[in-house]
Amino acid sequence: MDRGVTRTGYERKMLKIDNLHANAGEKEILKGVSLAVNAGEVHAIMGPNGSGKSTLAQVIAGHPGFEVTQGTITYGDRNLLDMEPEERAQQGVFLAFQYPVEIPGVTNAYFLRSAYNEIRKARGEDELDPMEFLDLMEQKLKLVDMDPAMLHRSVNAGFSGGEKKRNEILQMAVLEPKLAILDETDSGLDIDALRVVAEGVNALKRPDNATIVVTHYQRLLNYIVPDRVHVLAGGKIVKSGGKELALELEARGYDWLMEAAA
Amino acid sequence: MSSSIESLVNREYQYGFVTDIDADTLPPGLSEDVIRLISSKKDEPEWLLDWRLKAYRRWLTMTEPHWANVKYEPIDYQAARYYSAPKGVKPLQSLDEVDPEILRTYQKLGISLTEQKMLAGVAVDAIFDSVSVGTTMKEELAKHGVIFCSFTEAVHNHPELVQKYLGSVVPYSDNFFAALNSAVFSDGSFCYVPKGVRCPIELSTYFRINAADTGQFERTLIVADEGAYVSYLEGCTAPKRSSNQLHAAVVELVALDNAQIKYSTVQNWYAGDKEGRGGIYNFVTKRGKAYTNAKISWTQVETGSAITWKYPSVILQGDNSTGEFYSVAVVNNRQQADTGTKMIHIGKNTKSTIISKGISAGEGQNSYRGRVHVLPRAEGARNYTQCDSMLIGNRCGAHTFPYIEVANSSSITEHEASTSKIGEDQIFYCKARGLNAEHAISLIVSGFCKEVFKELPMEFALEAQQLLGITLEGSVG
Numbered sequence: 001m002d003r004g005v006t007r008t009g010y011e012r013k014m015l016k017i018d019n020l021h022a023n024a025g026e027k028e029i030l031k032g033v034s035l036a037v038n039a040g041e042v043h044a045i046m047g048p049n050g051s052g053k054s055t056l057a058q059v060i061a062g063h064p065g066f067e068v069t070q071g072t073i074t075y076g077d078r079n080l081l082d083m084e085p086e087e088r089a090q091q092g093v094f095l096a097f098q099y100p101v102e103i104p105g106v107t108n109a110y111f112l113r114s115a116y117n118e119i120r121k122a123r124g125e126d127e128l129d130p131m132e133f134l135d136l137m138e139q140k141l142k143l144v145d146m147d148p149a150m151l152h153r154s155v156n157a158g159f160s161g162g163e164k165k166r167n168e169i170l171q172m173a174v175l176e177p178k179l180a181i182l183d184e185t186d187s188g189l190d191i192d193a194l195r196v197v198a199e200g201v202n203a204l205k206r207p208d209n210a211t212i213v214v215t216h217y218q219r220l221l222n223y224i225v226p227d228r229v230h231v232l233a234g235g236k237i238v239k240s241g242g243k244e245l246a247l248e249l250e251a252r253g254y255d256w257l258m259e260a261a262a
Numbered sequence: 263m264s265s266s267i268e269s270l271v272n273r274e275y276q277y278g279f280v281t282d283i284d285a286d287t288l289p290p291g292l293s294e295d296v297i298r299l300i301s302s303k304k305d306e307p308e309w310l311l312d313w314r315l316k317a318y319r320r321w322l323t324m325t326e327p328h329w330a331n332v333k334y335e336p337i338d339y340q341a342a343r344y345y346s347a348p349k350g351v352k353p354l355q356s357l358d359e360v361d362p363e364i365l366r367t368y369q370k371l372g373i374s375l376t377e378q379k380m381l382a383g384v385a386v387d388a389i390f391d392s393v394s395v396g397t398t399m400k401e402e403l404a405k406h407g408v409i410f411c412s413f414t415e416a417v418h419n420h421p422e423l424v425q426k427y428l429g430s431v432v433p434y435s436d437n438f439f440a441a442l443n444s445a446v447f448s449d450g451s452f453c454y455v456p457k458g459v460r461c462p463i464e465l466s467t468y469f470r471i472n473a474a475d476t477g478q479f480e481r482t483l484i485v486a487d488e489g490a491y492v493s494y495l496e497g498c499t500a501p502k503r504s505s506n507q508l509h510a511a512v513v514e515l516v517a518l519d520n521a522q523i524k525y526s527t528v529q530n531w532y533a534g535d536k537e538g539r540g541g542i543y544n545f546v547t548k549r550g551k552a553y554t555n556a557k558i559s560w561t562q563v564e565t566g567s568a569i570t571w572k573y574p575s576v577i578l579q580g581d582n583s584t585g586e587f588y589s590v591a592v593v594n595n596r597q598q599a600d601t602g603t604k605m606i607h608i609g610k611n612t613k614s615t616i617i618s619k620g621i622s623a624g625e626g627q628n629s630y631r632g633r634v635h636v637l638p639r640a641e642g643a644r645n646y647t648q649c650d651s652m653l654i655g656n657r658c659g660a661h662t663f664p665y666i667e668v669a670n671s672s673s674i675t676e677h678e679a680s681t682s683k684i685g686e687d688q689i690f691y692c693k694a695r696g697l698n699a700e701h702a703i704s705l706i707v708s709g710f711c712k713e714v715f716k717e718l719p720m721e722f723a724l725e726a727q728q729l730l731g732i733t734l735e736g737s738v739g
Binding site: 061062063064065084085086089090094095097100101102103104105106107110111114115118119122154171175 | 682686687688690691692693694695696697698699701705706708709710712
């Protein structure tokens, strides 16, 4: 879907997944997923539990627990599967984790500054010192309505579920990714937290970046409006459509699609 | 589920080389004759030979202790050599006449006995095998009346000081390894800071074990007279060897009234190969005695050795005295450590702080053993102990053996402990934010060790961070 901005062909095609098959151990989870995401777009991936939505998100990020057995993923003009996870992150891929991990003893400020500087290094820019970084943080904190005091707490340690999710979005705000994948970011959030998270994500949208929102419920998509909705079931995308598809799923559930796909 | 981290290149122990030097070495074996020979080679006075022999005879009656949580092959004390001095060096010689091969070795190890250290303001008393090679900045220190020289020199030039304090904190009968050390110690450092003097530079010593089967039996004695202050750094490396080498040193610190001694160690002895073969046995006795209003701080970062067995301790003899112990001990592959401290509260209103950080990786086994003893007349004694363990991977172990004996009801002792684990999940989380595995582990571990690292003198803190990174490479998986 055109956004009315002129681009070269390569820049527009942010992510191209072709016939992706992936295993967790002996079990095949993704059974031929194909997807194309352009710059400036928001894509939603929905589907029943066990369909492989989180697996897809993690495979794009490079989680070592999954093995790609077939297919390709192209990121811009690069073969994503050839890149180490840290390289993918340095090149602008961001995964907002479904279950963010705790890192005791490492403050949020220190962690974020380290990550931020890696990305700056990859872009050939100078690293920021702690003072400069704190200035940057001030604006970003406002975006996700977070208390500056949390910067000095250990990463995700003692955070509630909602705080962990907001922390993911804070990191996204600081790292300014080109491709953000939100893995069930809405799970465990109440309406207010959901709104804050969604507003944060929306504020970060630009014509030159893209977002993939993995979600089970339609609710989040009221706030983060998708350009395309895809339904993942049984390891494959069984249907794609516009944002109305999400509403249809809300009304009818997933069964009708499963029957059609079988 | 093996990870990409497993395939990280394991950096070869970079100090694993041997200097081909003509050493004046005694044949293996231990007897009264060997001890007399050592003493005569060093031209020692009668009283010292006498002390050595008493220690040796006492050692013969003792049995090697085996209560520590470490396993090792029995040590054949008759198979080791007890003296090896590089032929190019006689005690008390000037730097110009030192064998250039030796100096080159130090340069390879990153130690320059000359300008560099002087510019950095650190006096270096370098030890090569069993004899001190040279001492820099003696003149600078002499201006302040600070004596910093090899132990051998001290015996000759300041015998009254040595005789007064030697064995006053660690008597030769203290334990099996201390007795052995007292009998056969070859050299070490001696430092005396006069009343009210704040030593202007940080003192440093560098160790190396070279010739095969030569154990190192270093003896160090540091005395801070009333109101004095001294900060001392100890850093060690050793070359690759296939047979285990025993390092049974003794360090005694004496802080008289109102004095302060800060003793920092970054230890990187050869730890053995990945199967646990070879490597140094670091069985050390370190103890300080603090008099009225005095303070002794031990800070250690232990990353090397096949086995580390040491408890730098403080006897809080005087009223209002303070003892501190800050430690990071790392075990990886097949390393073992049983380390900690003893704080003995004797005077009134004494205070001790213990912060111990143990990191276990690979199949390493790390034990913290601590003793806080408050004697009956130790009114108002206070202790705070924090003992944290970090486990990396699934095959390592962390153990804690705290002993708290309190015989005075006005005292307060606190003990906190925590255990955490670095797993694949944390590493992937960091990678997903642009940090590679090495950076991730270093970040997580630094956060863990922050409280200890900030006690180290700046130049050591940096070396310690790097050492941790190298030690833990390839540890997750």
